[in-house]
Amino acid sequence: MDLKPIFHDWFASKGWAVHPHQQQMVEKADAPSLLLIAPTGGGKTLAGFLPTLNDLADGTHEGLHTLYVSPLKALAADIKRNLRTPVDEMALPIRIDDRTGDTTATRKKRQRADPPHILLTTPESLALLTSYEDAPRMFKGLKRIIVDEIHALSESKRGDQLMLALARLQTLCPDLKRVGLSATVEDPEAIARFLAKHPDPTQIIHADPGPAPDIQMLTIDEPPPWAGGGAKYAIPAVLEQVRKHNTTLIFHNTRAQAELFFHNLWLANDEGLPIGIHHGSLAKAQREKVEQAMVDGSLKAIVCTGSLDLGIDWGDVDLVIQIGAPKNVKRLVQRIGRANHRYNAPSKALLVPANRFEVVECIAALNAVKEADLDGDPRGRGPRDVLCQHILITAAAGPFEADALYAEVTTAGAYADLTRAEFDDCVAFCATGGYALRAYDRWQRLKQLPDGRWQLRDPRAAQRIRANIGTIQDTDTLKVRLKNRAGGKPLGEVEEGFAATLTPGDTFLIGGQVVRYENLREMTVEVTRRRSDNPKIATFLGTKFATSTQLSHRILRMFQQEDWPELPRHTADWLRLQREVSQLPEPDRLLIESFDLDSRPYTVVYGFAGRNAMQTLGLLVTKRMEEMGLNPLGFVATDYATMIWGLDPLTDPAPIFQRETLRDGFETWLAGNAVMKRTFKASAHIAGLLERNSLGQRKSGRQATFSSDILYDTLQKYEPDHLMMQITQEEATRGLVDFGRIEEMIERVGARIDHRTLPRLTPLAAPLLLEPGRVPVKGLAEERLLAEEAERLMAIALRGETPEPEKKQWRVPY
Amino acid sequence: MNGVELSLAGCRLIALGTGALHWPDRQMLIVSDLHLGKSERIARRGGMMLPPYETRDTLTRLEADIAATGAQSVICLGDSFDDRSAAESLSEDERLWIKRLQAGRRWVWIEGNHDPGPLDFGGTHLAELPLAPLVLRHIARPGASGEISGHYHPKVQLPTRGRVISRPAFLFDTSRLIMPSYGTYTGGLRADDPAFARLLAADAHAVLMGPAPQRIPLCLSGGL
Known part of the structure; x- marks a missing residue:
């Protein structure tokens, strides 16, 4: 042409x-x-x-x-x-x-x-x-x-x-x-x-990739803190950069961090530089306002999250600042590309580590960008929950032949190796639920015509299928509105779990403003504006990305250098000290440190498998420790390590870290864990086992909603190898459970485990003590929490006092 | 068997962690809102095809509670079946199972809004059951006293250190008790719903279901 x-x-x-x-x-x-x-x-x-x-x-x-x-x-x-x-x-x-x-x-x-x-x-x-x-x-x-x-x-x-x-x-x-x-x-x-x-x-x-980006770590005199993700220490330096450039995008890894940073930025913004905020939990009108201001060129900077990662042309952006370690080199490169849309001009970007460990991660990422060494995990086979939805969509359009549909779906690359048996299982699931107990033969969703084609039993079902199309999982969120006579302006959304921890009078951040929780009306959180410098933060989950495999390996390799001239002195000194008192983790070995702190035994596992996998590892290891009678009390996980504390020391960790032991724990015990239930819920919605949107019937309170947890427990009990359970297991190798990365770690380290018993806390372990998101070991922990709370409330009731509200914390609910 | 003892109109009752109410002096077990056949009804109406095991699961738990309490009478407080067709579509196994549970004891089906009118399931069918000083019915009546009812499927959300725990619950004050639903696939209505404020006094309490059931003052529960 x-x-x-x-x-x-x-x-x-x-x-x-x-x-x-x-x-x-x-x-x-x-x-x-x-x-x-x-x-x-x-x-x-x-x-x-x-x-x-x-x-x-x-x-x-x-x-x-x-x-x-x-x-x-x-x-x-x-x-x-x-x-x-x-x-x-x-x-x-x-x-x-x-x-x-x-x-x-x-x-x-x-x-x-x-x-x-x-x-x-x-x-x-x-x-x-x-x-x-x-x-x-x-x-x-x-x-x-x-x-x-x-x-x-x-x-x-x-x-x-x-x-x-x-x-x-x-x-x-x-x-x-x-x-x-x-x-x-x-x-x-x-x-x-x-x-x-x-x-x-x-x-x-x-296309010509254009000139290499101009990317550096932002140099700040003050060393970053040992832990945390706020990067508050960097605010004066960031403001200075904003002042010097036309328009700056300030990227954050989570919405909560973006909110907090934005708040702190404004507290320090004495000149009143026009700076806005943009993320996916904000009300649409709010976001559009910021987008318009951006197009008009009336903003000097936008604090944002991945919601600005993709394609829209924002005009005159000449600097991208990434707050916190980028976690993933490819995404970093794409974010950097947001600065300077003029072809053949280098994009300019600055990285701001939020803590000491992230300094190492930022430098590793910079090296990867220089070498154009991008990361990415192969995605694996096409997920079958999506296929189930596709079969229903096909049926909504009219009768179909199974042979023809199978031939058609296997032309999609991700489904190229889908077996006929796997496909038939999905058709059976769509038709009758696919249960061993053939309870729905009378009411099946799809029925077979005499000519062998499948069609909807009840044509009205097409509408329900259409109402539930999509694979995006919104966590359960509640709308937040300003409370006033005029009906109230929508501000955005918070997680339901977060909303449940609020009591009237609590303050939190949303859309850059501090608001006070007033009450909940018809599943909407009503708030009033509040002038306050110290809000309780709105930590809706957002997406917490795990550090990629490639970047983790890069960090491990960096640890093997003799010295680190590329690192700021404070960070290099820290690594040297670790090498002196213990050792640095190595790519093909697993370092485990044990030490006592305040006469309590601690164990730290440097698995470098990313946040989600390290969290799962914490669950699996503490479970095993409980069985061994070591009374673990809790753990905390980061992208690179899991720290466990308990009543008794772990003296011989090697057996716990064998592939079979962990695999066994994953298949049996972890099956009952809340994180698996969340995985199940997502797939149940996509595959059409559960409907997110029911036509014409508004839910009154929560009475009409089904607890997917109960469905999961029921299947686990009566039909553990049902298609939905198979899909859940498959999904658990990635995402929140990320068991695939644990397997990758075991593969990498084999039997090469270095267990160091040390007299005191080590430099590398120290920041973990400050890490939020500690997980108490369950067992009967939930019953104990309930008993404590009930006792406290009853005691107060008997004394006739108003209760002192507990200092509440909200975090990842598993 | 784990339970919390409470008193209603001078009668000693035990709210079991399983969601059943035990009345030891009458050797009686009360359960509400079994919703047997619920998954069948949902599928029939063209909706979701849920794992069809909830009737089996509900009956298994009921059997265990009957055995543990040695109850001589069992009162089902309405909405025992999700609707008439759901009742009729129970499998032969499940029918025989119910017959087996009924053998040798008094069994009362109280009518609910889902299952009005008698059904072919043995036992006695009643609109309500007065057992002075108590009265058992499906839906609470404002102003009643000594009343045990179901219908609302109450649940309580309790923020504790670190996590919010949501459990089905018994709600009660000095004049009435509202039972949690016993059926496996039943949602819940939060205790802060205005429906409960109209029925219960300000000093009402809740007993949260679970392996170790807990009593809490409802007005202080801090629920949303």
């Missing part, structure tokens, strides 16, 4: 040249599958759309031509705006529209009846479109699908769902061409496989 002259004229009128990768995209427009890897600012989106615009320029195409899918609603709206410029300026006869969860019902209806040439949408909205009976008519003539930010989608179930929907579209439109647009990634081939119709190949086009 050649670019029509009108485009060359347009480029010339702008004083632009067509980038080589844009040219290549046009030349290879006929490739069945094409992946463009380009840095931010490289004209990636236009490159993706050029062949479409070129094709549509003569005005002969009828109906839908190109479908554009991005992970963000906001991106769809943004692209619509940006595409208008060339289309209007060249007066091309092209209709463009977007369709997301926010689109009105009338517009959606019109789009189905009379589709635009280019439709911009999200994976969920696309899945919904494929669930309608008239999908074949709507997608008739579809030529191209562009998947933007495919690197982000390929790491999540949203991407798996998208590729299954794409398999469906490919059946409807056999000539459909696939285009993926990706940021720089460590393994383009993996994304290529993800995009292609298996086993077809994908052609990869690499």
